[in-house]
Amino acid sequence: MNKFRLSAWTFAAATALTPFTTQAGQIEWLQWFAAEDTSGYYDQLVADFEAAHPDITVKLVTQPFGKVRESIVTDNAIGVGSDVLGLNMPWTKEFLDIGILEPLDEYLTREGNSFAAGDLVEAPLGKIEGHTWMVPLNAFPFVMHVNMGLVRQAGFEAPPTTWEEFAEQAKAISALEDGISGIGMPFSSQPPSNGPILTFLPLLYANGGRIMDGSTPDFDNPKVVETLQLLKDMQDEGGIAPGAASRTGGVDLEEFIAGRTGFLISPGVHSSAITGRNAELDYTLVRVPSNGEQAYRVHGWELGISASSDNKDDAWTFVNYLLSPEVNAQAAQAANALPGNLKALDVVREGADPTLIKQIDILEGDTPVEEMRQSPKAAGSWAVMTEEIQAMLRGDKTPEETAAAVQARWLELAQ
Amino acid sequence: MASTGIQARMINEERQQRWRRFGIYAALTIVTIILVFPILWMISVSLKPTTETFSLPPRLLPEEFHWGGYAKVLSDPKFRTFLINSYIVGLAVTFLSLVIGTLAAFGFSRYRFFGDRVAKLFVITTQMVPTITLLIPYFGVIVFLGLYDTLWGLILTYLTFALPYSIVMMNGYLDTIPKDFDEAATIDGCSPLGVLVRVLLPVAVPGIISTAVYTFLLAWNEFLFALALTRSMEMRTVPVGISMMVGEFGLKWDEMMAFSVIGSLPVLVLFMLVQRFVVGGLSAGGVKG
Amino acid sequence: MTSMFRHMTTRGTPYLFLLPGLVILGALLSVPLYKVVEYSLYDNVIVEREPTFVGLDNYANLLSDSGFWSAGLNTIVFTVGSVLGHMVVGIGLALLVNADIAPRARTFFRSMLILPWIFTAVVVALNWQLLLNPFGLVNYVLQWLGLVSEPLDWLGNPDLAMWSLLLISTWRGYPFIMVSFLSGLQTVPKELYEAAEIDGAGFWHKFWHVTLPQLKPVIFGVALLDLIWTFQLFPLVWLSTGGGPGRATEVLSTLTFRLGFVDFQFAQAATVAVSILIISAAFTLLYLRNEARRL
Numbered sequence: 001m002n003k004f005r006l007s008a009w010t011f012a013a014a015t016a017l018t019p020f021t022t023q024a025g026q027i028e029w030l031q032w033f034a035a036e037d038t039s040g041y042y043d044q045l046v047a048d049f050e051a052a053h054p055d056i057t058v059k060l061v062t063q064p065f066g067k068v069r070e071s072i073v074t075d076n077a078i079g080v081g082s083d084v085l086g087l088n089m090p091w092t093k094e095f096l097d098i099g100i101l102e103p104l105d106e107y108l109t110r111e112g113n114s115f116a117a118g119d120l121v122e123a124p125l126g127k128i129e130g131h132t133w134m135v136p137l138n139a140f141p142f143v144m145h146v147n148m149g150l151v152r153q154a155g156f157e158a159p160p161t162t163w164e165e166f167a168e169q170a171k172a173i174s175a176l177e178d179g180i181s182g183i184g185m186p187f188s189s190q191p192p193s194n195g196p197i198l199t200f201l202p203l204l205y206a207n208g209g210r211i212m213d214g215s216t217p218d219f220d221n222p223k224v225v226e227t228l229q230l231l232k233d234m235q236d237e238g239g240i241a242p243g244a245a246s247r248t249g250g251v252d253l254e255e256f257i258a259g260r261t262g263f264l265i266s267p268g269v270h271s272s273a274i275t276g277r278n279a280e281l282d283y284t285l286v287r288v289p290s291n292g293e294q295a296y297r298v299h300g301w302e303l304g305i306s307a308s309s310d311n312k313d314d315a316w317t318f319v320n321y322l323l324s325p326e327v328n329a330q331a332a333q334a335a336n337a338l339p340g341n342l343k344a345l346d347v348v349r350e351g352a353d354p355t356l357i358k359q360i361d362i363l364e365g366d367t368p369v370e371e372m373r374q375s376p377k378a379a380g381s382w383a384v385m386t387e388e389i390q391a392m393l394r395g396d397k398t399p400e401e402t403a404a405a406v407q408a409r410w411l412e413l414a415q
Numbered sequence: 416m417a418s419t420g421i422q423a424r425m426i427n428e429e430r431q432q433r434w435r436r437f438g439i440y441a442a443l444t445i446v447t448i449i450l451v452f453p454i455l456w457m458i459s460v461s462l463k464p465t466t467e468t469f470s471l472p473p474r475l476l477p478e479e480f481h482w483g484g485y486a487k488v489l490s491d492p493k494f495r496t497f498l499i500n501s502y503i504v505g506l507a508v509t510f511l512s513l514v515i516g517t518l519a520a521f522g523f524s525r526y527r528f529f530g531d532r533v534a535k536l537f538v539i540t541t542q543m544v545p546t547i548t549l550l551i552p553y554f555g556v557i558v559f560l561g562l563y564d565t566l567w568g569l570i571l572t573y574l575t576f577a578l579p580y581s582i583v584m585m586n587g588y589l590d591t592i593p594k595d596f597d598e599a600a601t602i603d604g605c606s607p608l609g610v611l612v613r614v615l616l617p618v619a620v621p622g623i624i625s626t627a628v629y630t631f632l633l634a635w636n637e638f639l640f641a642l643a644l645t646r647s648m649e650m651r652t653v654p655v656g657i658s659m660m661v662g663e664f665g666l667k668w669d670e671m672m673a674f675s676v677i678g679s680l681p682v683l684v685l686f687m688l689v690q691r692f693v694v695g696g697l698s699a700g701g702v703k704g
Numbered sequence: 705m706t707s708m709f710r711h712m713t714t715r716g717t718p719y720l721f722l723l724p725g726l727v728i729l730g731a732l733l734s735v736p737l738y739k740v741v742e743y744s745l746y747d748n749v750i751v752e753r754e755p756t757f758v759g760l761d762n763y764a765n766l767l768s769d770s771g772f773w774s775a776g777l778n779t780i781v782f783t784v785g786s787v788l789g790h791m792v793v794g795i796g797l798a799l800l801v802n803a804d805i806a807p808r809a810r811t812f813f814r815s816m817l818i819l820p821w822i823f824t825a826v827v828v829a830l831n832w833q834l835l836l837n838p839f840g841l842v843n844y845v846l847q848w849l850g851l852v853s854e855p856l857d858w859l860g861n862p863d864l865a866m867w868s869l870l871l872i873s874t875w876r877g878y879p880f881i882m883v884s885f886l887s888g889l890q891t892v893p894k895e896l897y898e899a900a901e902i903d904g905a906g907f908w909h910k911f912w913h914v915t916l917p918q919l920k921p922v923i924f925g926v927a928l929l930d931l932i933w934t935f936q937l938f939p940l941v942w943l944s945t946g947g948g949p950g951r952a953t954e955v956l957s958t959l960t961f962r963l964g965f966v967d968f969q970f971a972q973a974a975t976v977a978v979s980i981l982i983i984s985a986a987f988t989l990l991y992l993r994n995e996a997r998r999l
Binding site: 436439440442443446447450451453454456457460468471472473475515516518519521522523525526528531532534535536537538539540541542543544545546547548549551552553555556571572574575578579580582583584586587588590591592607618619621622624625628629632635636638639653654657658661666671672675679682683686687690 | 721722724730737739797804805809811818819824827830839841880887888922960961964965970978984985988989992
Binding site: 069070073077094097098099179188189190191193242243244245246247248251260377379380383386387390391394413 | 750751753829833834836837838839855857858859860861862942943944945946947948949950951962965966967968
């Protein structure tokens with residue numbers, strides 16, 4: 001484990017002493033999924049797996065979502081990384097640059113896999129530096145949640161489908177009464193400071209725009225400027241809830257659930273929280289308003305294998321188990337998400353509520369996009385986007401200047 | 416004539432005294448209400464369904480008391496484990512840092528010796544590097560010692576954070592005690608350790624209490640290392656448990672605040688109890704002179 | 705230090721007293737401290753297997769980085785503001801609570817006033833986010849009182865964010881000073897106050913001429929540690945504002961974290977950490993010199 005000359009003595013001795021990585025047949029699964037779950041599903045999942053594979057034991061290591069990315073890097077530096085990793089697509093390039101991830105190409109072509117690679121949601125599989133690094137446990141398309149009560153109150157029959165309708169309705173809803181707004185934009189700097197990838201990117205993709213050219217930033221293009229202009233205009237017309245620069249994603253969701261905003265752009269998986277917590281809300285879910293393109297930002301819970309794992313085969317046995325249509329369908333249902341293995345879609349469709357059916361339509365019909373995974377500094381990039389969009393909404397920068405500033409800072413960051 | 420004048424002055428003084436006391440009570444009440452207000456809001460959030468927390472206008476009193484957050488936290492054995500771990504770690508760190516810190520403080524306070532300034536500088540230096548940058552190399556040391564994912568690892572970690580404070584503060588408190596005390600005892604045949612235990616400690620009780628409070632709360636509140644140095648649910652502490660409620664898809668406000676309130680109640684009771692000893696220290700201090 | 709006292713000192717005694725503490729600190733912290741300094745002299749530590757030695761390049765880059773200087777300036781504002789806030793509120797409350805009132809009332813007020821200290825930083829930060837939200841209780845009360853006409857975005861407005869952060873930091877930090885100062889007050893001999901009263905001294909006179917001089921060692925110790933801690937305070941700032949909006953509340957500790965765990969530039973993060981160490985060490989040397997003069 002002579003990993004870094006700098007720290008060799010400590011870490012070499014450390015890895016020799018720790019039992020975690022050396023016991024055969026024991027793997028660790030680091031994830032945050034069990035923290036999001038309230039039903040104890042993941043303990044059951046592990047128990048079922050161990051019953052089917054008596055020679056392998058799985059230890060669930062659950063971290064709070066906000067700390068998973070740091071934990072994976074820290075654990076890896078010390079040489080105590082878990083074998084199977086719960087991941088988010090935007091971390092791909094960052095992690096493979098540090099050498100955390102194991103390429104999965106060979107595993108995906110193994111005989112006896114419980115699934116066909118062609119059935120998996122495609123976005124996380126896309127090759128970077130010639131390899132596949134993650135597989136999808138499940139998928140959440142980004143959608144727009146709608147408070148129909150407010151839409152009707154503002155004098156509209158149906159939710160918006162185009163940008164013009166969107167801006168018009170948001171403005172009208174904001175005008176209804178004090179404290180009610182068309183839509184919230186969670187552009188706060190508080191960690192994870194990722195508001196733009198939650199709201200801005202879905203709008204950009206529905207406009208046919210992109211922010212990356214391969215793994216090179218490409219932010220100052222006309223499509224981006226148009227989308228920034230939309231936000232700016234909506235802000236100036238009062239369609240956006242006040243306090244965007246201190247609004248967190250969590251508060252944005254809660255205010256929508258409490259009936260204070262008309263629209264919420266976020267992953268479709270939120271629909272269960274919304275209906276579960278406020279049954280009185282006149283709620284529906286639609287595609288993110290489009291400016292000519294039917295493309296959606298796809299998000300999900302991914303799985304990877306640690307490059308330093310001593311039990312890669314057992315780790316793959318577990319990942320393979322999770323991707324089999326039966327287990328994958330259960331896992332999707334437990335998270336109220338769509339399955340990563342599309343073969344499981346039929347199981348999920350049965351008994352699904354209308355909001356989930358709509359998400360299935362989006363998943364099957366529209367173009368999925370996920371660009372942050374190619375970014376060499378994804379987390380730093382979205383913090384930069386957040387800061388510059390804050391400045392634009394404050395009136396300090398025009399959309400053109402904003403786009404140029406983000407591009408310049410991204411290039412600097414990528415060095 | 417003269418005696419009535421004195422009487423009048425006494426009555427006047429008494430009245431003044433009473434007004435002053437009233438003023439102090441009034442000031443304390445107002446200041447306390449303002450400062451405790453955010454805590455009242457936390458309790459209010461713990462007693463409301465989340466939709467009400469975000470409804471307009473904001474209300475301090477829930478429309479209807481919602482015990483769901485408390486029920487969830489009290490019924491899940493996981494949270495009990497977090498609480499017990501936090502108390503074990505907190506109390507162990509407090510005890511160890513008091514003993515070790517007071518010994519070192521006594522050395523610094525009562526002796527001049529070769530290297531004393533360097534030793535003290537080293538003690539304080541350990542506090543000067545942001546702990547986040549120490550995290551990775553420190554993690555290596557804990558793994559090296561085989562203390563990864565154990566409560567001992569956390570206890571030792573917080574001990575290193577708390578010791579500099581214990582040493583510096585106990586040094587400060589011991590310095591406020593005149594040295595004639597020790598000399599008298601030494602003449603009576605006390606060893607240095609005897610001087611510390613029998614003469615100085617009884618007088619320094621208030622300082623010990625405040626050091627203890629600090630140390631306990633440091634261990635009680637710490638999050639970054641608690642998360643990095645443990646990974647089993649059985650080894651996790653309250654702050655880590657709370658952070659688990661901040662999910663990718665929403666935040667369990669009611670549970671989070673309920674757990675914070677429940678966890679903090681025993682701390683508050685503990686603090687109320689040790690205050691007696693502060694008063695005890697006062698009377699012991701009265702013996703001197 | 706009298707000669708009689710020196711008498712009882714055998715040479716090894718003080719070292720024995722210091723031994724357990726120094727061994728624990730040394731064993732656990734000397735390697736990490738050394739590593740941080742070493743990291744700052746390399747490039748691509750932790751992320752690369754073979755980091756390259758670059759000497760003082762990281763320091764040169766840092767000094768020419770405007771982000772470092774503005775974070776440094778914010779750190780000074782934040783540290784000075786917070787420590788002043790802690791001291792004024794903490795000492796003021798300690799004096800109030802220590803006044804001659806019923807013991808039960810005293811216990812009650814003391815316990816209530818320590819409350820801001822017993823909650824973990826995540827909860828403190830999130831709670832203040834709720835309170836300071838444009839539609840939160842603080843704005844609601846201010847509008848009701850007629851003090852503001854429009855709700856203010858306390859944490860999202862670059863002109864207000866630092867003030868809000870100072871408010872949160874003061875609220876969070878005063879109990880520490882209050883408790884330390886309160887226990888200090890108990891060690892002041894009563895006779896000194898009695899003597900001052902016989903001389904007709906009023907409240908302020910007693911405070912300036914009896915309390916403060918008596919508590920100087922405690923106050924100096926507390927102030928120094930508070931200064932060092934606030935100078936690198938991380939979780940509360942990161943969770944309350946994340947350094948934003950923009951970089952309006954970015955301090956050196958959040959910059960360190962950003963460099964390390966957001967951008968994975970651990971060498972640069974270590975460089976900032978060492979600069980914090982150097983500045984803090986300068987404070988401490990000043991303090992120790994002061995202390996030596998006092999003894």
